[in-house]
Amino acid sequence: MTGPILRALDQLPDPRFRWTLVKAIGLTLAILIGVYAVVGTLIAGIDPFTLPFIGLVDPGLWLAGLAVGALMLASIFLMIPVAALCIGFFLDDIAGAVEDRHYPHLPPADPPGLIATVIDALGFFGVLIAANIVALAIYLLVAPLAPFIFYIVNGYLLGREYFQLVALRRMPPAEAKRFRRANRGRIWIMGIAMAVPLSIPILNLVVPLVGVAAYTHLFHELRGRVSTPAR
Template structure:
């Protein structure tokens, strides 16, 4: 069932709406991460130019340069770790477009859905981004302590969050929030499984950047399938 949802999403990747969302999401992600690198670099330079830092380092300018370079390299490494989760959060801004494309091709019998307000999309995206960043920074720290568990921590964390947020966002397009949360709770196991299956290829360089949009489509299919099941 989950595999069928995913394969239908892959088959629709030729849809211009999918590709438009993909390029916008990746562009915003890269811009955000570059801005973060520049901000860290600026902060380090400001810190090194302060009086107490000058007294601490003294005339050893090479130490200041080393700290500067180390800070930038750390930020770049952190950006690589966070690129896919950040892409997932940003593409959540455009989930409505992906869901509309999926419904137009696979569920044309559904009544027309009014587009989600841009303000609501931005608030959802910011909330999801904050949750993902905090969770992945925590996962990164845990992975540094237990490196052998790193991939499993990444898959479990992002699978859970991506499944919960994407599924409920897809559900709330068609039902009240309370009903969407109840449906999620009823099928939480299968939704988390789907999220983990999305998160595994997310850890593959470059391939992972395509997964969030496929995830948005997959959870739209999963929602339509699960809400048709009897609740008893």
């Protein structure tokens, strides 16, 4: 698992990586700012005098603390689905840069079209949100285990999606699905390794790019670095 990740990190200075990172960060920040604006608007509509212990603390401090807490919580829980949604638009650029440098013998890839990519990204975004809402109930029941459950669930989903998207560039859907299932253990472990830093502010902006690059390496490693004809 460490080999693909280290090779992905080693390629970060690549100009193609830098430009893709700029675009991905821009889109991610735009979405998060929109989320923060909605949260801020909702909090602004709260009557501070309905808050508990309001007589002991200035109402403005209550609202400021509530806003900061809500946005920090949103950053942790929303960054994973937002990053997953955004990186889908740039996955082919990242995988292409990795293959051009490390696997130049491969024929051109045949990635899914833009419409299919957008539909898949939106569908996966919905699955991530739904899975985390369901997991929230489990977090409340077993609070000490909540962080582990969070990373296990999101690691599985992220690994599944990223590997599948990488595989679809060089395999028909049915074959890519079988190949992913046959290697689900390593894919899941790498997904957890990616989910953990995705919950860390600032660092989480770089992780999706590194994750796609690492899954591209893992895909070719699992195939023995032997190419198959494009679809």
